[in-house]
Amino acid sequence: MKRLALTGNEAMAYAMKQSKPDVFCGYPITPTTDILVTLAKYIANGELDCEFVTAESEHSVASILYGASSAGARCFTCTASQGLALMHEVLHIISGARLPIIIGSSSRSLSSPINVHGDHADFMDMRDTSFIQIFSENAQDSYDNFLQGVRIAEEARLPAIISSDGFITSHNLEAVEVLKDEIAYKFIGDYKTPFSILDIKNPITINPLSLPNSFMEIKKSQADAMRQAKKVIPKVALEYEKISGRQYGFFREYCLDDAKVAIVVLGSTAETAQLVIDELRNKGIKAGILALRVFRPFPAKEIMAALSNCKVVCILDRADAYSSLGGPLFVEVASALYKSKSRPILLSRIYGLGGREIDEEMIKNIFEEIIKINKGQKLNEFGYIGLKK
């Protein structure tokens, strides 16, 4: 195993190269452009044999990949924010047609006002597109998650998005352990498509008109595929552990076993929070973290089991759902805990929108609030972190 100095974007591009796509299609957008240009360089230098299409918009990127994947090609792209939003219509069509296209992303806010920095608005915006959604904490995760994402998507026959925090992870140089090309590709394997639009001898009709007498059954089978994906993810993680030595679950637990107070968080903030936990633990406070990795399929049962012994849990959201019900992750965790017999008190805190800094001090303050609530004090269920007065 080699150690390379790579940014999150470069780590993902490296994993893409090792997965040998047949078609890569992209359109530049901050903060994922580096993935696109790194791939372009690999192809220009002959390091990767792949058709490279520079489309005129993200809508066309998604449409081109839809066409290419229907022909049995392994297809990747990268995008974020407005680009992902522009693809939105086609994302539903891709998953409905059960095409395992994989998007490498680094998450960014959505306009307006326009802002190019990291938050999770774009990632959350695609909650209902039936994409497998995996989030990375750091550049190593970006690399590992992408490789696993290819396997998961192709086995579950659903598309996937692998994302990380825009700029914080996408642009930071980190030491990344990469697999040897042959080992990585042996893990990925050749893509075997069950059908192809290029199969002249067995002609098929893709994406026909489905009326009320057939539509529901087709959509139900799509939902079944997402349930099935939940079984594929741990299986692939186990195989990956064997070749990499790194362990992956639906989420990562940090000091959660005996925790009475905890936070649930997605992305790089988990690592910042770890430092705070160490400090709290030194003071004898039983605090922990649930760092979510797989957002779709949502691991509700596993989250319930992991949080049921906590007294107070704060769910940190780097995006708002504007539902007046708290952040999107909060809503999902709350419904996951509905069946729990020992439901903890839940708080929703929104932080880091549009790249707003989050530091240890802020996380310490959150734990102070959580601890106060645990001692019986009443505090707002919904709130913000780092909001200016």
Added chain:
Amino acid sequence: MDLHNLAKKENKITSGHRLCSGCGAGIVINQTMLAAEDENVVVINATGCVEVTTTIYPNTAWNIPWIHCALENSASTAAGVETAYKALKKKGKIKDNIKFIVFSGDGGTYDIGLQALSGMLERGHNILYICYNNEANMNTGYQRSGATPLHAETTTRPWGKNIHGNPTKRKNLTKIIEAHGIPFVAQAATAYHLDFMQKVKLGLATEGPAFIDVLSTCRLGWGHPSNMACQLSKLAVETCYWPIYEIRNGRLRLNYRPKEPKPLEDFIQFQKRFEHLLLPENKKELEDLKRMVSDEWQALVKREDCDRVCMKFSKGY
């Protein structure tokens, strides 16, 4: 391409689809497929009449591979299929030689799909794009599009006291397509079936993108008797309402140049969408439409003559 023999051939699209009786789009598809009979063809279809009527699940009227994505992206979907073909062919995973044909209405071509089409043409994908142009968004119930002619009545531009049908001239899409510098651009009409089918063959033989805008009558949207599809297609050409021509390597040729164009009334009198224009109080509107047709025609005649002279004096043209 003898019509009697062609009629006996087994076609790539079967009967039993749900297009209206007397629909022009069905004739477009049929003639295209007969012209492409010797090729392995994959069809990429935009959302629209042809898509909804030929593929009602679990049935399909297509006995060749057929794919649909959405309304505005048939060109980019086709670009994806063609790119995968190139990639897989290079890797030896595909042996067959395959051609790619897009069918999209004018709504999916002139308006919402123009960007995707422009991108596909500019990148030079090896695709024949056929716009079956019935001059409005017919599948949703006759709403105007960028292809709708001046003063034609549509449900979004009805004939009213203040607004007299469509207030704008139709977009000259063929000119826009030509500006991309692609090798083959043409306009066609199904009444001139040999001409249209020859264009399909040329389009398929072209290396790189080819584009044909073919007038497609719409019984419901135009409001004409169902037995008049072919007659109206012919009259559209004879009145110079829909000139048929081709542009190859920069040179424009009119495929039909009447000595004396028939009066426009011959074409519009059978169509409900133009019925107001024949009333004496709407003489000005009729004249406006006639001027639009005449201006477009004169520009084409001038261009053809100019191209011919240029060819004579410059070998390199």
